[in-house]
Amino acid sequence: MGKSKAAICDLSKAVELRQDFTSARLQRGHLLLKQGKFDEAEDDFKNVLKSNPSNNEEKEAQTQLTKSDELQHLHSQALSAYQQEDYEAAISLLDEILAVCVWDAELRELRAECYIKEGEPSKAISDLKAAAKLKNDNTEAFYKISRIYYQLGDHELSLSEVRECLKLDQDHKQCFSLYKQVKKLNKQIESAEEFIREGRYQDAINKYESVMKTEPDVPVYATRAKERICHCLSKNQQAAEAIKVCTEVLQLESTNVNALKDRAEAYLLEDLYEEAIKDYETAQASSENDQQIREGLERAQKMLKQSQKRDYYKILGVK
Template identity: 55%
Template sequence: MDPCRRTGLSGVLCSFSLLCVLLDIQLDGVLGATHVEIEHHLEMGRKLLAAGQLAEALSHYHSAVEGDSKNYLTYYKRAAVFLAMGKSKSALPDLTRAIQLKPDFMAARLQRGNILLKQGNIPEAREDFEAVLQRSPEDAEAKEQQMRSYELEDLQEEARAAYHQGDYSTTISVLERVIEISPWDPESRELRAESYIRMGDPQKAIQDLTPTTRLRNDNRAAFLKLSMLHYSLGEHHDSLNHVRECLKLDQDDKGCFSHYKQVKKLSKQLDSAEELIHMERYEDAIDKYESVMRTEPNVLYYTNLAKERICFSYVKLKFAEEAIDVCSEAHQRDPRNTNILRDRAEAYILNQDYEKAVEDYQEAREFNGDSQDIKEGLERAQKMLKISRKRDYYKILGVSRSANKQEVIKAYRKLAQQWHPDNFQSETEKKEAEKKFIDIAQAKEVLTDPELRQKFDAGEDPLDPENNQGGGGSQGWAHHFDPFQSGGSFHFKFQHN
C-alpha cells in the first residue's frame, strides 16, 4: 500500500515530504552536472580566447556565468573577452560585478579604473586607482593612471575655458591630448566637433561626431547634427541615413522628423533628376533641377549642382545660347569646376565660337590635366578653330551646328540661287560666284552626309586634301566635285533630297 494514501493533514504532509525528497535528488544531479559543465565552458573559453576566436569564447563565458552567478572570476574573464572585442561598455558591468563579489580583487579594480578614465569619468576612475594604491602603494600602473586622471582634469578645464573665449584653435589643440587619454569620452569629441564647425571644417567635425553615436546609448542630437553636416556638404544620401538612425531611436523626435522630410524630398528630386539625364530626357531634367533650387535655396552646394547639370542638359539639347548663359553663371559660382568648363566649351562649339571653346578646355586642363575627356575635347576644339580659319561649312551655309538635314538643304538652295554664276555678267564676278558656289555645294555635301558631317564635327575637314590622300568613295568625289570643271555652261538644277 502507498504510504501516502491517507486522508487529511497527514496525507498532505506525506506527499509534500516525498516531493521534497524527489526535488533534492534532482537538484543534486543538476548541480553536479552544472559544475562539470561550468569547468568545461571556462576551459573552452580560455582556449578560444588564446586562439583569438573571441565570439566563440564569449559564448562559453556566457554559459559559465549563467551556470554560476557567484563566481567573480567568470565575470572577470568574460569582461576580458568584451575588452578584446572592443566592447568596453559591456565589460564594465562584469568588472563591477566581480568587484562586488570580491571587493579586494585589485586586478578588476585597476581594469575598471582604466575603462572609466578612457570614458572621461575621472572621479570614479580615481576611486579605483586609490583603492589599488591603498593595498599596493608601489603599483606602477595605478600610480601612472592616477597622475593621468589629474592631467585630464586640468586639460578638460583648459579646453572648456578656451572654447568659451572663442579660441577654437587652442580648444582643438588641448582636446587632442584629452582624447588621447580618454578616447571613449563623447563630451570631448562633441566639443572638438563644435570647434571644427566654428572654424569652418565640417569634415573633421563629422569624424569626431561619428563615434559619439556609439559612445552614448541614445545620441539623437549627434545623429541630427551629422545629418545636417552631410546635408550642408551635398551628401544627401548620408544625411538621410543619419536622420533615419535618429528616428529609429525616437520616431516622434520633432527636430529629426522635420529635417527628415526636407532631406527626403530633396534627395528624391536629385535622384529623379539624374535618372532623367540618364534617360536623355534633358528638358524634364532641367525642370527637376529647377525644383531642387526651389526646395533648397539656402545651401549653395545644391544650387551650384543644379546650375551645373542644367548647363550640361542645355548642351545635350544643343541650345547653345541658353547653355552659354547658364554655364557662365555656374562657372562664376564654381570657377574650378572642370565639368562646367567642359560643358561651356561644348556650348561655344555649338555657337561656332571656337576660340572661347579652346580657352575653356585649356583652363579645364590646368585644373585636371589627367582627364582624357578634357584632353580629347581640347584637341577637337583646336582642330575646329584651325578649320574655321580656312572654311567652316556651317558658316558657309549660315546654319547652326544643330541644324537638321532639311534646314541645311533649305539654306543651300537659297544660297545656290543667289550665287549661281549665271546671275553675274562680268568675268570677275562669275569667277567669284563660281568659287562661292563650289563652297556652298561642298558644304551641302558634307552636312547632308552623316559620315562626313560626323568627321567635320569631330574637328576634321573631310574635303581637305591632307585628310583624303588617295581617298575614294563619297569623300573623294566630294573633294573633286566642281560643277564648272567641263568649262562649258553649267545649267543649275535643284536636287530634291
C-alpha cells in the first residue's frame, strides 16, 4: 500500500519479538534502503549474514549490502557535484540513487534545488510535491512550491500551496509573508477580470496598473497586466493607446496570441488593414483552430478589399 513507515514499525516489532527473524530483518533493510537510511539498512543486512540465514537470504543480504555501499558512494559524489555547482552532474547521480531510494525526501529536495538552478521549475515542483508527502509537516517544501508557482506567474496555485504551508504552521514567517503578497495580487487580478466581464474597461485598466505596482519584481505579472490593459483599450476603442501597449507586450513575447488579436482589432479601428491582417496571420500560425482569429482575418481582408475600391459618394461629397 506504499505505507513504508507503518511497515517498518511492524517489522521492528517482529524483530523485537524474535531476534533471529531474518526475513523480517531483510525486508526492513529493503525498506530502510528505499528511504535512503543507508547505515540502518546495512545493520539489518549484516545481522542477517550473522544469523545463519538460508542460502537465498545470504545471497540477497550480500547483494543489498553491496548496493548500499554503491549508493553511499554515489551520494557523496552527488553532494560534491552540488557543492561545486555542477548541477547537471548532480541530477544525473541523484537520478541513479532515487531509482532505488524512492522514499528519500531529502534527496528529492536536493534534486529539486538542482532543477531550479538548471531552470527546470516544473521538474522541481514534481520532486518537492513528492517530498511534501514523504516527510511530515514539510513546510519548507510547500513554501518552495508556492514560490516557484509565483515566479512562473501562476498566482492561484501559489496561493493554494502557501495555504498548505500555513495549515501546518500558522506562524511560519516566510509562508505568511508570501501569503499576504499572493493574496493581495490574486484579489487585484480577480477584481480586474470581473470589471472586464462587466465591460468596465477603465476600471479594469486601473486595477491592472495596481497589479504592476504590487509586484514590480516578477516580469511575468507586468507582461500579463499589459496584455489585459491592451485588451481593455482595444475594447474601449482607444486604438492608438491599444497599439502602443500591445506592441510593448509583443516586444517581450512576439507570439502572444491575445496581444496580436487585440492589436489587430485596434489597427482596424485606425483603418490600418494590412497591419491588422499581418497580426491575424501571425496569431493564426500559433493558434490554427481559433475561430475568433479566423473571423477577424476574414473581416480585415474584406475591409482591405473594400478600401481599395473607389468610393464615388466620398469623392463627390454626398451621402
